[in-house]
Amino acid sequence: MSAIRILQSLSTLDYSGAEAMIMNMYRNIDRDKIQFDFVVNDRTEPFVFEKEVEKLGGRIFTLPKFSGTNFVLYRKKVNQLLQNHPEWKIIHIHNASSAMLMIDLAKKHELVTIAHAHFDQDFINFKSYVQKILRVPIKNNADYLLACSKLAGAFVFNVNKEEIRVIKNAIEPEKYRFNEKMRRRKRAELGLKNEMILGHFGRMEMEKNHLYLIDVFKAYHKLNSESFLILIGEGELKEEIQKKVNEYGLENNVHFLGVGPDHYEWFQAMDIFLFPSLFDGVPITLIEAQAAGLPIIASDNITKEVQITDLVYFKMIEEEPNQWAKKIDDLYLLFREDMTEKIIQAGFDVKDTAKELENYYFSILKEGS
Numbered sequence: 001m002s003a004i005r006i007l008q009s010l011s012t013l014d015y016s017g018a019e020a021m022i023m024n025m026y027r028n029i030d031r032d033k034i035q036f037d038f039v040v041n042d043r044t045e046p047f048v049f050e051k052e053v054e055k056l057g058g059r060i061f062t063l064p065k066f067s068g069t070n071f072v073l074y075r076k077k078v079n080q081l082l083q084n085h086p087e088w089k090i091i092h093i094h095n096a097s098s099a100m101l102m103i104d105l106a107k108k109h110e111l112v113t114i115a116h117a118h119f120d121q122d123f124i125n126f127k128s129y130v131q132k133i134l135r136v137p138i139k140n141n142a143d144y145l146l147a148c149s150k151l152a153g154a155f156v157f158n159v160n161k162e163e164i165r166v167i168k169n170a171i172e173p174e175k176y177r178f179n180e181k182m183r184r185r186k187r188a189e190l191g192l193k194n195e196m197i198l199g200h201f202g203r204m205e206m207e208k209n210h211l212y213l214i215d216v217f218k219a220y221h222k223l224n225s226e227s228f229l230i231l232i233g234e235g236e237l238k239e240e241i242q243k244k245v246n247e248y249g250l251e252n253n254v255h256f257l258g259v260g261p262d263h264y265e266w267f268q269a270m271d272i273f274l275f276p277s278l279f280d281g282v283p284i285t286l287i288e289a290q291a292a293g294l295p296i297i298a299s300d301n302i303t304k305e306v307q308i309t310d311l312v313y314f315k316m317i318e319e320e321p322n323q324w325a326k327k328i329d330d331l332y333l334l335f336r337e338d339m340t341e342k343i344i345q346a347g348f349d350v351k352d353t354a355k356e357l358e359n360y361y362f363s364i365l366k367e368g369s
Contacts, residue, residue: 003032005089006034007091009098009099010094012043013040013053013060014049021118023053024170024172025350026056026058028353031056031057034358036058037060039061061081064077066097090113090114090365091111092116100135115144117152117153117281119280120280135156145164146167147164148282170348171348173340175291176340177340182265186265198220198230198273199267200231200273201233205236206237207278209299216321222325230257232266272331275299276298276317278301282305287308291339297313297324297327297328297331298312299314313331
């Protein structure tokens with residue numbers, strides 16, 4: 001019996017919350033039973049996960065990015081794609097604002113439809129208002145609703161929390177366990193040894209609040225001139241962030257590392273993880289940082305569901321950056337503890353979550369039949 005093929009709809013296949021979550025699932029699901037294909041926005045350069053998807057047996061398909069003005073073209077391309085691939089049994093849609101442009105077409109082609117929420121707040125602007133309107137019918141039209149948290153599901157789909165099934169943003173905790181040898185190696189790559197290293201991992205986009213993060217680092221650097229900041233990620237705001245770093249004269253102390261397959265190793269090099277996001281769902285990077293035993297200072301806009309160990313400290317992003325700097329100073333000498341068991345006990349081991357998702361797919365297919 002060949003594996004059931006499921007189409008995962010995402011905006012991209014670069015490292016971001018939803019993409020990291022579904023790739024963790026893909027690596028650990030029984031691929032003799034279930035295989036994933038991916039549909040993402042079209043672009044010219046390769047995606048971070050592209051080669052890995054192909055190695056695992058998946059296929060990648062692209063659509064033009066929905067702009068609002070290409071409604072007819074977008075729907076035409078979705079319809080053609082689904083028509084050409086009758087092997088798909090389920091479409092699992094993670095880009096919520098595009099979900100309603102796909103769901104009725106997917107049903108026309110007899111696919112089971114799942115909409116998945118990954119955030120619990122949004123900007124207040126015209127674009128977000130339009131996206132919110134597009135999301136309104138999802139709760140009535142999608143066959144099933146999933147979310148990274150009850151709060152995210154309630155926010156995106158405008159339903160009661162009790163109506164949401166949560167699939168946790170799980171990780172491979174053993175991969176992040178503190179490793180002194182790796183710590184020395186990664187620090188040596190930067191020409192560093194015992195200096196203080198602050199770290200952040202996230203897309204360089206507005207909601208991650210990198211410009212405030214640079215202000216925080218400037219404030220802390222005044223307290224400790226032997227301090228460095230490593231930034232893992234790419235995005236539209238990278239040049240603006242680099243410009244601010246240069247204006248502050250911190251270009252020798254801030255390292256832009258991009259995103260590579262070994263990104264998780266950089267958690268070992270860090271002393272404290274900073275996460276001043278304006279909003280998020282249950283950020284998978286905060287689960288990873290906790291698994292690595294890192295003290296974390298995070299925006300209090302982040303859901304408290306992410307606090308699965310006592311390593312997470314919340315601060316208001318309305319505070320002056322020097323208040324964050326003082327907190328960094330308080331946490332500097334914390335001992336790195338093995339948090340693997342706590343991550344597993346909290347239900348964030350992807351081996352268990354992948355099995356849960358696998359069983360879920362089979363159960364809804366059985367219901368449909």
